[in-house]
Amino acid sequence: MLQLRVLCPPERTDHVLRAVRADPGVAHVVVSRGAALEPEGDVVEAYLTRASADAVLDAIDATDLARAGAVVLTDAGTTLSAAGERAEAAVPGEPDDAVVWDELVARTGEESRLGGTFLAFLSIACVLAAIGVVTDSPITIVGAMVVGPEFGPLAALAVGLVARRWLLVRRALAALAVGFPVAMAVTGVTAFAAEWTGLLELRALPAQSQVSFIYHVGWSSLVVALLAGAAGMLSLTSAKSAVLVGVFISVTTVPAAGYAVVAATLGDWWQCLGSTAQLAVNLLGIVTAAAAVLVVRRRRSGSRDRVPTRELL
Structure with a gap:
């Protein structure tokens, strides 16, 4: 799975949360309001499948968010999670075969x-x-x-x-x-x-x-x-x-x-x-x-x- 971390202005946090939680390939979502100091704002974290990465980045308007904050996508490594397994099963295709175009x-x-x-x-x-x-x-x-x-x-x-x-x-x-x-x-x-x-x-x-x-x-x-x-x-x-x-x-x-x-x-x-x-x-x-x-x-x-x-x- 992949770990997505978004540093965003407070006025855009709710939009990011709705977009992330709407995707079936997302397993866990964490929000820390006011946690970001430079630039000031909130931090939203999520664990998602590779097959969902491009769709989630599109949904949260990653390009615009990068101008006001930051969007970081990294490999989550070994992840032991029943919710993560359900998320991978909910998205068609093999997880390892999915192309993450932004990452590429x-x-x-x-x-x-x-x-x-x-x-x-x-x-x-x-x-x-x-x-x-x-x-x-x-x-x-x-x-x-x-x-x-x-x-x-x-x-x-x-x-x-x-x-x-x-x-x-x-x-x-x-x-x-x-x-x-x-x-x-x-x-x-x-x-x-x-x-x-x-x-x-x-x-x-x-x-x-x-x-x-x-x-x-x-x-x-x-x-x-x-x-x-x-x-x-x-x-x-x-x-x-x-x-x-x-x-x-x-x-x-x-x-x-x-x-x-x-x-x-x-x-x-x-x-x-x-x-x-x-x-x-x-x-x-x-x-x-x-x-x-x-x-x-x-x-x-x-x-x-x-x-x-x-x-x-």
Whole structure:
């Protein structure tokens, strides 16, 4: 279940209470009048099912309430409640499969921000991938896949396109357009520095190696990217977030970027081109499949797509 906490002006408390209590997916409602100090007002708390979250947020006018107070929606964790079980039974569908659109937009929006941490993780992942290429180490390549944070902007791009949130689309594109060139530049400098200091010896890349799958582009590359994008978005839109680790390992986005840098450093432009094409195929496939999953789930749930409060503030 989810926990909803609303800090609202006293004149709007009764409206919030009526809206919350009218939904069959709400199990518990608590009101503390005058409890909020900044801004001054009342605090309303409720426990509700994931399937009811969007309807309740619409009913209480969450967008307007966010301007005057705050609306917080969090995972309630382990909840032992007979009323909670009755609330989940009263709402059609499986609780874990419900899509909370405000939560999805807010989460992908946070993970798509271009900042120092994002650039650091992407650069580290790209350098790890380059080391894996030079040492012919698939294990290091897998490590680079896990470290890479690029799925956040890719998911945000899919959400923004489907929900027509152009600010989210621009933010995701900026993260990808700036992040990958910066990470590849850092990798190139690191490669030259490692060779100059003798830490690594850059030699011609063999035509066949344990990591040659990175630049071999084919239908399998597109299929894997589509499946990874679908699985990743299913994980984000449900309560099964552990699946994301498998998604990170299955796609060759960061490894392709690292391989392209190493190949360019050695003047092997054919393999550099192949790696770049692999990167483009994976990025396009992930976004396409993720967007398709969102379209299908949106039609099945019938949820209305609202502008999330955090994008308005």
